[in-house]
Amino acid sequence: MTLPTSPKDIIARRVAQEIKFGMLVNLGIGLPSLVANHLPLDAGVFFQAENGVIGLGAPPPEGMEDENLTDAGGGFVSAVPGAASIDSAMSFGIIRGGHLDMTVLGGLQVDAMGRLANWMVPGKLIPGMGGAMDLVTGARRVIVAMQHSAKGKSKVVAECDLPLTSTRPVDLIVTELAVFTPTADGLVLRELAPGTTVDDVTRNTEAGFIVAGDIGVMNLASWSS
């Protein structure tokens, strides 16, 4: 078995380990959507697209697209056996109501308090929050899957200077260098990517973080229940 080497695949493979049999999971567009590639078809996981499907499947072969079946980013998808199509009020009821086991979202910044900013850069980039604010507020578990830095700047910051998505701390931060857990005392370093040292992480991280106890190596093996 080959281990992933690209930053995005390392992140996606590691996040996939957090997903357990029977879960309902919402993956954000972009990097988080790659997580599905690291789960076997028989993982017993249902994916939600917040526009209104539970049981999202892989993109269909060319020519088999249904113009009425897309994910939240507008890409053509399929629906797995057992899928349900729902309207957006029901879909966000499921999210806010605590029925969604996990969401995996991309980030522009995460800070030492575990707060995520991922919906706008004032004056430059204004995509809007879409479903992200509801997802961070309502999902039982929130995982941020993002590259550690952008344009040489750490995305794990002392305090977000971009507009917050929610004040609720996320539950886990996974980058290609490290895995952090936000706590009341600050970020705790839990795992390092293979070949990465604590010094590497320190050098590339604006936020302070706590190094205590055993620090594991990221499990990048194939998913198993």
Add this chain to the structure above:
Amino acid sequence: MGVGTPNRIIDALVARGAKDLEIIANDTAVPDVGIGKLIAANAVRRVVASHIGLNPQTQEMMMSGEIEVELVPQGTLVEQIRAAGVGLGGFLTPTGLGTSVAEGKEIVTVGDQDYLLEQAIWAEFALISAKNCDYVGNLEYSLTAHNFNPVMALAGKTVIAEPEHILPVGAIPPDSVKTPGILVDHILERASK
């Protein structure tokens, strides 16, 4: 993008040179698709949406001040529309607390949890896309083209439905009807491709 959008009605609005529209929708699609056509045609004064990330033209016009854009969390937006349609003045949601979305809004505490008070929003017209419609206006939707449609069908003073097919009464089983025909004022069949 543009899934579940009544494209024939939008094309007609562009063709007749509609101006100063205020659009409430989840997004503005991509340039020159669906609502993106209204943006490109300068038909829109104001947008209330949850994201405009896939339409750079909307973002540019927002930053240059040509279009006013109010960004609302998606779950809040659909619930604001639903509230209007079902006779509620608003609702309480935890989404947006402590963020810029909360600015100027009342915070209500229930038990030990804070919520934002979000108000219902109506529209003059609800333009609805559906899969099937019968002659009394019952609507059936398809897959992710449900999205905001069944909700908006309750929240417009005038409701115009654009189904892919118009069918005889009885062809849509009662269990499949998501929008009862009594809510629909006008029907326009989608143009064939």
